[in-house]
Amino acid sequence: MNVLAGKTVKIKTKNYTIALDGDCKDTDYSFLSHAHADHLFKTSKKVVCSDPTCIISHLRGKSIVQEKSLNNIELLNSAHILGSKSLLIKEGDERLLFTGDFSTNTRGFMKGFKPVRCDTLIIESTFGSPFFIFPDYEEEMKKAKDWVDDNIRKGYLSVLMGYSLGKSQELQYYFKNYNKSVNENISLYNKIYEDYGISLGSNSLPQNSDLLFTTPMRTNNNYFNSLRRKKGLRFAVFSGWNMIPSYRKRFNADAGFTVSDHADFKGLLEVVKKSKAKTVYVNHGNSETFTNFLRTEGICAINL
Numbered sequence: 001m002n003v004l005a006g007k008t009v010k011i012k013t014k015n016y017t018i019a020l021d022g023d024c025k026d027t028d029y030s031f032l033s034h035a036h037a038d039h040l041f042k043t044s045k046k047v048v049c050s051d052p053t054c055i056i057s058h059l060r061g062k063s064i065v066q067e068k069s070l071n072n073i074e075l076l077n078s079a080h081i082l083g084s085k086s087l088l089i090k091e092g093d094e095r096l097l098f099t100g101d102f103s104t105n106t107r108g109f110m111k112g113f114k115p116v117r118c119d120t121l122i123i124e125s126t127f128g129s130p131f132f133i134f135p136d137y138e139e140e141m142k143k144a145k146d147w148v149d150d151n152i153r154k155g156y157l158s159v160l161m162g163y164s165l166g167k168s169q170e171l172q173y174y175f176k177n178y179n180k181s182v183n184e185n186i187s188l189y190n191k192i193y194e195d196y197g198i199s200l201g202s203n204s205l206p207q208n209s210d211l212l213f214t215t216p217m218r219t220n221n222n223y224f225n226s227l228r229r230k231k232g233l234r235f236a237v238f239s240g241w242n243m244i245p246s247y248r249k250r251f252n253a254d255a256g257f258t259v260s261d262h263a264d265f266k267g268l269l270e271v272v273k274k275s276k277a278k279t280v281y282v283n284h285g286n287s288e289t290f291t292n293f294l295r296t297e298g299i300c301a302i303n304l
């Protein structure tokens, strides 16, 4: 198998070519790892993806036709969001893994990504710098729970900010026994999670709620600015970027918790080492830093 670098990375196998998280004119198929907006694309080709990814993709206005007949591939749970997958292609004795966005942490209803053996690894590196070593997930969420409980005792409404697809449902699941509500944008995706048996128990009316879930981008509008001025609201961000002090300030939040749906530096390194791959391709985020680090460890690494 050959890895073809470019704006969209492609894999050439004996019988077909496949583009990774993108569309290319000269490939037979595309693979879509998950349905976050920065990964979605329009294509007339058949797409290898999970059923939830296909459903969310349609909901987000990118109609795709699923390909289910390729028999030398395996889709592995990547523990990023509902339906997110890594792609394992097998050809004879050769194995190639494209991780897509992934997390090695088990979070609520999602079991962490398990490293697999392969000859060629293509790995994301959003947090591929040694600076990004996250605190223990359960401990960090316990801190968030204590913060929410303290707000409730004081009569404040906690506003939890996270992306509408993925992070928000993960947080709602953690706080499933609380009296909580979500904005319209989030409830759209909640429905798909509920359809797949993940009970979140939120309603869409903020009255009488102790918690309100919203997206970070939506809090710098007039509605939230007026709410901010009223006593009784406390805002928190949940992101791996929370390790950078300016992140919390950017959203004018009262609290920040380092909780991510991506692997941290340690998780990335674990997946590389356990794969025993002869060649490691690195893409996204801190790819240069991560590539250089892998080279100092004697690993053949290529920055895509």
Ligand SMILES: [Zn+2]
Residues within 6 Å of the ligand: 034, 036, 080, 101
């Ligand atoms: Zn993503």
